[in-house]
Amino acid sequence: MFEPENLLLATILVPLVGACLMWVLAPLGDVIVRRVALGTTLVALVGTWALVAKFPKNGDQPFAVWSWFDASRDLNVQFSLGLDGLSLWMFALSAVLMVTSIFVSWTAIRERVPLFYGMLLLLEFGCLGVFTAQDIILFYVFFEFTLIPLFFLIGIWGSEDRQYAAMKFFLFTLAGSMLTFLGLLAIVLFDYSRTGSLNFSIADLTSNQSVPEQWQVCIFVALFAGFAIKVPLFPVHTWLPLAHVQAPTAGSVFLAGILLKIGVYGFLRFSVPLLPNATAQCMPWLLWLSVIGIIYGALVALAQSDMKKLVAYSSVSHLGYCTLGLFALTPLAVQGSALQMINHGISTGALFALVGMLYERYHTREIAQYGGLAKRLPCLTFFMILFTFSSIGLPGTNGFTGEFLILIGMFQRGWATPDLLIIAILAVSGVVLGAWYMLNLVRRVFFGPLREPTGHGHDNGEPITDLNVREVAALLPLAVLVFWIGLYPKFFLDRMAPSLNRVTFAAEEEVRHLDIQNEKQAAAPQVVTESLARVR
Amino acid sequence: MYDELLKTVVTLLPEIFLIAMATILFVGGAFVRAPRVWLIVTVAAEVVATYLVWQQSDSETAIYGPIIADQFGNVVRWLATTTGLLLVLAGARTAKGKLSTEFLGAMLVITAGVMFVGRANELVFLFLGLELISIPTYVLLYLGRQGRGTAESTAKYFFLSILSSAVFLYGLSFVYGLAGTTTLLAMDSGTATIQSAFMAEPSTLGGIALVLVLAGLGFKIAAVPFHFYAPDVYQGVSHSNAALLSIAPKLAGMVAIIRLVLIGLPGANPMVWQLLLVIAVITMTLGNVSALWQTDLRRMMAYSSIAHSGYMLIGLAAAAAAPTQAYGGIAAVLFYLSVYALATVGFFAALSYLGDNEESVRNVDDLAGLANNQPLIAAAIALFLFSLAGIPPLAGFWGKLTLLTSSVDVAIHHTDPTARTWFLVLAITGGINAAIAAAYYLRIISIMFFRTSRTPLQGTGGWQAAAVGVSALLVLLLGIDHGHIADAAHEAESSLRAFPEMEQTSLDPGEAKLPT
Known part of the structure; x- marks a missing residue:
């Protein structure tokens, strides 16, 4: 019964069952619906953590594979699920962030409550499925x-x-x-x-490597279209700020935390391992796009007057780091990128939740209308500062671990291919810009003389109160994760590194091959390699 | 002699049964006025016909005179009776009116007509089947609604349909002139057939025949440039008749193209895939782009049905270019037809449930706020539209999957580099079109769910609701387990390919292997 594969299947199906329950329980009233929705996500969370606990430390093969296979079919798309180092943490984070999403919607959503929680649970079902699908069509x-x-x-x-x-949002994503x-x-x-x-x-497609070299770039571009829009990379990011600003808080939390990562995950799962040759050839272009996204996102965030928009553009910037690390194609950078996917999910998810909590109290997101809230809402301010530090990568928090690994890996790549060194330097400037706009936000909203939005108070004139137990419960797990990843990243890296190495190995070989062809120095200088060894 | 006649009668039993029932309805309706009873009788007849078809469904390929009994024909018959049943339910409002039995009898004849087309092995028989669909349709279009718009639409459809039949017949006369026979296929290679006659050198006259035949059938499937009638006609008729128009002629036209053009005239002209490919690209793009600006629901669905013809032509073009491939174009078209028919009939049945008269449901905006006052119907409509847009995990997605697979397959494996490029273009156009189509389907959904209504719609009609329920259930089930239909479609394609001539002379086998 509690074999890992059965547990995996059960964990994925729990939200689906919960979504159906929402429909059945709708006549019983919103209170019961909310509680059942919360209970469902907690059950899924327990299942996820049981799977994390059972996950082998250094295994690089899919774990807990559950397949329903019918060989008699001509078009045998399989219902096949499994976890490996790439998907484990995104899978777990989906379950964590869904609990946060349900908590933040507790009082914010008053209309069509059963449908809302049903949709949230369906979203969780979809995300858990995306990260575990072992079949290419099932993934799609x-x-x-x-x-x-x-x-x-x-x-x-x-x-x-x-x-x-x-x-x-729908059409942009669908077109790609x-x-x-x-x-x-x-x-x-x-x-x-090739195989008949x-x-x-x-797994089979990856090991067969059947795409001929002359077709790789063409297929890479096709895959890129969808994944780049989902991430979103620089020129196709325009749907994101709009969707974030308009979405309800829970939608923003989950969109930023999980859905954007599906794009990066797609690159990591399909583009890099299946098309190593094209990845190596397109690497400079992809790195440039990523670094433009980092700086452009940061500069636009700097100019925002709406908090939610600011956080949305910071997502564009931070996801630039994820793709930068991924396409730098050095082991450290790729690990950093995979870690940064989780970090961004935690910190930005929490920031969206916090902005939502402020909005629920004052009904405005204009930065200029706020000031000195630290005196009024000390608890909210505490969490805000904590997640800001995580977002800008202060040492000791998770953001530091991820960005540091990515930048080191990028410099490693820069030394190997000097043309790309400028990208590494530009990427560092993104860190500075990130600190600038985030700290600026915190300073203007939470410090200085107290200034509260006028005429926007609670509808029934209730006094503004600090975070209640429910809101703290929404943020606390994320805060724990911030320090856990920040202080002991080994726990996370150990479980994903073998899979990451396996996935990116072919592409790294291709890059090396290409570098030798270009008669350039392939190996990084000795000093850097040593210092890296110390970091690890 | 009598033995063979008996066998023919047995294999034609479902069709004979349907026509006999239609006759009873036509005659009986004149004496007994009991619309409800007649409706139940018709539904029962469709169910019995489905059962009879199901009984015959595992028969070996055999030829009885003008009829070919093969797996392909069985899939078409099965599709015809199922959608026929749903169409009768969707049209229950008309069926309860004054001219009840005329409507119901005509529906049964149309069902039989589609079944004939699916099994025709002879030009005259094929034409007979197509006319059995067209002529009752003229009657039906008048029955649905009264008004000047209806009269105009029906007249328009009548004249253009006659014209297309004439063009089609003209094409058939060329085919007969070149081949000297009206039989399409034969079990033994000694008998003279159209297929063997057209295996030889491509000729100019063969090209003319091909173009004329495709023009005649292009009207049935509303492919560009024979699509102009569709928006005007759909707009003028009732919801259930719009459903009928977007399913029955399309089903018959697609099947006729497969039987006659792809299998019957393989060597008529090497240009056949180019022709189909260009029509496919233009048809789906024009259909989808025009649909974006429509505000009238039925007009929008007319353009949408044009676009879906374009998608299906992808499969036909792929099948014409590479007759033997991994996942064949013909199987894809059959699969897509069933998926499309279910979602379309469900959608129109839902509209018919909400009201069929001029005022109630006409424009997209009339559906505003439907999610609040009719949540189940709104959810079902959303389901059908998501399926038509091809969003997984619904049935429509698997249809798009098979069609695009057939095209990408040719793009990779064909020996001719020009063909590879063109099929790549075709696949990409198909993909982009799916995204464009999503725009107008989503507009309907967003109006239903995100807006509030001024005047809540009242739903009436248990029969239509039943049609909506059954279609919704099938769309969901086919999405979760598409395997059975996909397998049946694949077997149907294999049964068409089983004739000896096909294996020797496929136009361009490419590197592709025989179906496994």
């Missing part, structure tokens, strides 16, 4: 499926411009992912022409 099914609940979450419970935001879909089909069919059987298993 979950990937697209996550759009539907979020479309409704933004469209029904969003702010004024919600209808436009929901449509733009249709091309991704064609790319995935092409990979399967190349494999078919239609095979959809990601």
Whole structure:
């Protein structure tokens, strides 16, 4: 019964069952619906942690694979699930952030409550499925499926411009992912022409490496279209701030925390291991796009007057680091990137939750309307400062570990290929900019003379109160994770490093190959390598 | 002699049964006025026909005179009776009116017509099947609603349909002239058939025949440039008739193209895939882009149905270019037809449930706030539209998957580099079109869910609700387990390929292997 694979299947199905329960329980009233939704996510959370506890420390093979296979089918898309180092932590984070999302919507959502929690649980189901799918088509099914609940979450419970935001979000993502879909089909069919059987298993496709070199760049571009929009990378990021600003708090938390990572995860799972040659060839372009995203996102964030928009643009900047680390293709940078995916989910998820809590009290997100709230709301200020530090990467918090690994890895790459050194230097400037806009936000809103928005107080004139137990409960797990990852990242890195090395190995080889071809120094200087060894 | 006749009668039993029932309805309706009873009788007839088809569904390929009994025909018949049943339910409002039995009888004849087309092995028989669909349709269009718009629509459809039949017949006369026979296939290679006649050198006259035949059938499936009638006609007729128009002729037209053009005239012209490919690209793009600006629901769905024809032409073009491939175009088209038919009939049944007269549900905005006062119907409509848009895990997604797979397959494996490029373009156009189509489907959904209504709609009609429920359930189930239908479609394709001539002379086998 408690075999890991059964546990995995049960954990994924729990939110789906919960979503159906919302529909059944709707007549019993909102209070019961909310409690059942919370209970469902807690059960899923327990299941996830049991899986994390059982996950082998240095294994690089998929763990707890649950397959439903019918060989008699011609188009044998399998319902096959499993966890490995790449997906383990995103899977766990989905479960954690969903609890936070439910807590922050507790009083904020008053209309169509059962439908809201049903959609949230469906979203959790979709995300848990995306990260565990071991079949390429199943991955795509979950990937697209996550759009539907979020479309409704933004469209029904969003702010004024919600209808436009929901449509733009859906169409942007769908347009890109249709091309991704064609790319995935092409990979399967190349494999078919080589092996003679239609095979959809990601593991088999990765080990077969059947895509011919002359086609790799073409397919890479197709996959890139969907994943880059999802991340979002610089020129195609315009849907993100809009969707974030219009979405309800829970939607923003989950969108920033999990859904954006699906793009990075897609790169890591498909583009890099299946198309190593194209990855190596496109590397400079991808690094440039990432670093432009870092700096552009930071500069735009600096100019925002709306808190939620500021955090949204900071996401563009931070996800630039994730892709930068990923495409730097050195072991350290890739590990940093995978860690940064989790870090960003924690810190930005929490920041969106905090902005939502402020909005619930004052009904405005204009930075200029606030000032000196530290005296009024000390507890909220404490959490805000904590997650700001995490977001800007103060040593001791999780942000530092991730960004540090990425930057070191990037410099390693820069020494190997001097043309790319300028990118590493520019990326460092993004850290400074990040500290600037985040600290500026904290200073203006929480310090200085007390200034509260006028005419926006609680509808019934109740006094503004500090965080209550429910809100602290929403933030506390994330705060624990901030320090856990910040002080003892080994626990997390140990479990993902073997899988990451396996996935990026081929692409790293290709890069080395390309470098030798270009008659450039391949090895990094001795000093750096030694200092890196010490860091690890 | 009698033995063979008996066998023919047995294999035609479902069709004979349907036509006999239609006759009873036409005659009986004149004496007994009991619409409810007749409706139940019709539904029962469709159910019995489905059962009879199901009984015959594992038969070996055999040819009885003008009829070919194969797996392909069985899938088409099964599709015809199932959608026929749903269409009768969706049209229950008309069926309860004054001319009840005329409507119901015509529906049964149309069902039989589609089944004939699916099994035709002879030009005359094929034409007979197509006319069995067209002529009752003229009657039906008048029955749904009264008004000047209806009269205009019906007249328009009538004249254009006659014209297309004439063009089609003209094409058939060329085919007959070149081949000297009206039989499409034969079990033994000695008999003269159209297929063997057209295996030889491609000729100019063969090209003319091909173009004329495709023009005639292009009207049935509303492919560009024969699509102009669709928006005007759909807009003028009732919801259930719009459903009928977007399913029955399309089903028959697609099946006729497969039977006649892809299998019957393999060597007519090497340009056949180019022709189909170009029509596919233009049809889906024009359909989807025009639908973006529509405010009238039925007009929008007319453009959407044009676009879906374009998607299905992807599969036909792929099948024409590479007859033997991993996941064949014909199987993809069959699968897509069933998925499309279910979602479309469900959508129109839901509209018909909400009201069929001129005022109630006409524009997209009339659906505003539906999620508040009719949550179940709104959820079902959203389900159908997501399926039509091809969003997983619904049935429509698997349809798009099979169609795009067939195109990408040709793009990778074809021996001719030009063909590879063109099929890549086709696949990418298909992908982009799926995103464009999502825009107008989402607009309907967002209006239903995100807006509030001024005048709440009242839903009436248990029969239509049943049609909505059944279609919604099937769309969901097919999404979760698409395997059975996909397997049946694949077997159908294999049964078409089983004839000896096909294996020797496939136009361009490429590197692809025979279906496993």
